[in-house]
Amino acid sequence: MSDVIKPPPTANPALEIVHSPSLYQAVAERLRLMILENMLAPGSRISEKHLCETFGVSRTPLREALKVLANEGLIELLPNRGAHVTEIDPQEVSDLFDVMAVLEGLSGSLLADRASNEEIAEIQSIHNQMVACYQNQERSEYFRLNQHIHHRLTEISGNRVLHKLAPSLMTKVTRARYAANMQLERWEQSVEEHELILQALKKRDGPALSAIMSLHMQKTGDAVRQRLQPN
């Protein structure tokens, strides 16, 4: 294997490193996505050399990215024994949703006080798109909008710590949902809950909004729990 012709940066265009603020961030971003979508199996070992070739970067920025991901808990670094993708532990996923639920509750309280009319209209608009996706059974676009609306809600809540914290937790939530491969029944229920959220938001009813958003996350958690622990 000495005469392997090194291919141009990478074969798979989906894996190419593009629009990079800095190289390690681009690599971290890519890795996150790969772990999220289970392209890297939980528990599997990550070969530095292999990933370097895949991404077309040297080990330095890759290893920097690995350190960041390890800090986020997506991978584990065993000293002198390489990086492993963390397993999806049902207990940890359960714990995660409990934490997310109280954070959503906080978000709801703040939103009722702070959302402007324009912002509420924007949320309504995203919600309408989501309903349309549901009716057309456009699953992945619904998923994308769902991420987006959550992101905007934490942003509009005006608590910057919450807004910075949520995405990294959401990454794990999304990973668990991928693994759980949610069903349609829950989809309908979820849309209804979003409807209730919009109503409470428009009424600016803090306690109600807080309760519903928290409950929504709890129920999502229940559904994921059920599928991860088929007992």
Added chain:
Amino acid sequence: MSDVIKPPPTANPALEIVHSPSLYQAVAERLRLMILENMLAPGSRISEKHLCETFGVSRTPLREALKVLANEGLIELLPNRGAHVTEIDPQEVSDLFDVMAVLEGLSGSLLADRASNEEIAEIQSIHNQMVACYQNQERSEYFRLNQHIHHRLTEISGNRVLHKLAPSLMTKVTRARYAANMQLERWEQSVEEHELILQALKKRDGPALSAIMSLHMQKTGDAVRQRLQPN
């Protein structure tokens, strides 16, 4: 400056890199502490070369540590322009305490259900030591025990996500408290609140414990807020 005699690892023993699982972690740990205690002033630029000499390590592990700290939000990495210690933004500190308050609330709910008698006895013991420290006005030891009791409480709550999340937020809380340079008046009140927490825990009164722990964090936040915004 070509004949500089390189000193043994480092001059200041307090800065020496010791008990390291891996080098970058040890460096990250040290840096966290230095930022926490305002040895590195908020807003100040971090010179890689200088820190390498201080720690006696090469740039590689230092830069890995910087990436991790940036991810935690303790420093900012401006591309091609170095690392800066993040400023302590009063608004962000305020937001932080709001988030911590709901997390403490969750912790309280869980603790009432899950703490064993032995664990409650352990918490009581730490609390007793804290009271003794208060009576003897041993400020720094009280501070240390306060960190410890919070850490144990999240651990005993049994929610691993909470237990992993809290320390990194606590780092920022501690940093804000250092910056605010808390006064004695609040100290007495704080001890009383801890007393109430113990009582609720022993009664295993979930709602009460949740409320008190959350309130305790909110009040700490109020005190810090007041000192950071002297208006």
Added chain:
DNA sequence: GGAAGTAATTTTGAATTCAAAATTCAGAAT
């Protein structure tokens, strides 16, 4: 045929090197 020990290979951790970008400094022009 299987286990144990040892050499070769691979992989990791960390220092060094190299190139590009930013900063500093000196000198010239206004």
Added chain:
DNA sequence: ATTCTGAATTTTGAATTCAAAATTACTTCC
């Protein structure tokens, strides 16, 4: 004196190199 220009220096980003540890493969012995 001040501002502009451009070379020298420093600092950063990333690749490469080197040493130590771990893994693999091979040989020998039972």
